[in-house]
Amino acid sequence: AQSVTQLGSHVSVSEGALVLLRCNYSSSVPPYLFWYVQYPNQGLQLLLKYTSAATLVKGINGFEAEFKKSETSFHLTKPSAHMSDAAEYFCAVMGSKGAQKLVFGQGTRLTINP
Amino acid sequence: IAGITQAPTSQILAAGRRMTLRCTQDMRHNAMYWYRQDLGLGLRLIHYSNTAGTTGKGEVPDGYSVSRANTDDFPLTLASAVPSQTSVYFCASRQTASNTEAFFGQGTRLTVV
Numbered sequence: 001a002q003s004v005t006q007l008g009s010h011v012s013v014s015e016g017a018l019v020l021l022r023c024n025y026s027s028s029v030p031p032y033l034f035w036y037v038q039y040p041n042q043g044l045q046l047l048l049k050y051t052s053a054a055t056l057v058k059g060i061n062g063f064e065a066e067f068k069k070s071e072t073s074f075h076l077t078k079p080s081a082h083m084s085d086a087a088e089y090f091c092a093v094m095g096s097k098g099a100q101k102l103v104f105g106q107g108t109r110l111t112i113n114p
Numbered sequence: 115i116a117g118i119t120q121a122p123t124s125q126i127l128a129a130g131r132r133m134t135l136r137c138t139q140d141m142r143h144n145a146m147y148w149y150r151q152d153l154g155l156g157l158r159l160i161h162y163s164n165t166a167g168t169t170g171k172g173e174v175p176d177g178y179s180v181s182r183a184n185t186d187d188f189p190l191t192l193a194s195a196v197p198s199q200t201s202v203y204f205c206a207s208r209q210t211a212s213n214t215e216a217f218f219g220q221g222t223r224l225t226v227v
Contacts, residue, residue: 006156009154034215034216036218042220043204043218043219043220043221044157044204044206044218045218046215046216049215090156090157100145100164100210101159101162101170101172102147102159102162102206102208102216103159103173104149104156104157104158104159105156106154106155106156107156107157
């Protein structure tokens with residue numbers, strides 16, 4: 001079975017500061033990992049994904065994430081926050097084998113302070 | 115425009131009534147999913163289908179049923195709605211063979227009163 005824990009339901013950073021959103025996963029098989037972003041009153045949009053290739057994954061809007069198997073983590077970072085980054089971010093895991101259920105974390109709401 | 119269409123966009127429903135949320139995709143994806151989104155709980159998987167003709171239970175399947183008669187459609191039915199089913203419901207699809215990401219609809223906001 002797969003599960004995801006996102007540490008921190010709310011994260012607030014200043015414009016131009018580093019963004020770090022934490023995600024730890026649990027999976028009984030090698031995982032595929034995803035970060036999605038949700039803007040107000042919209043559906044989810046893919047930021048980036050890890051599917052067993054490079055452990056450092058680059059996504060859209062300057063975001064990147066590093067898969068660390070030893071730490072079972074897939075934290076999302078961006079060197080310099082922009083006001084437009086304010087949104088809710090979801091980490092998700094799916095087993096690379098078996099039923100392939102896509103399971104999400106609880107979400108982290110990112111606020112950018114001017 | 116290719117994508118996922120959910121209907122209705124929003125609905126107010128009396129408790130005890132039956133309701134079907136519709137989801138249609140035109141990308142020929144084999145896997146489809148239904149999630150509910152509640153504040154503080156993120157997205158929780160209700161039911162999923164890895165291919166037409168098969169379905170499976172997710173994290174919170176009670177009170178919901180699905181069917182997958184063909185590739186494009188994946189309706190979610192609430193047989194007898196209760197207030198705790200008030201939520202925003204998202205449908206998603208993906209192509210499992212290429213290990214791609216899931217694509218999401220715009221959601222259905224359901225209020226059960």
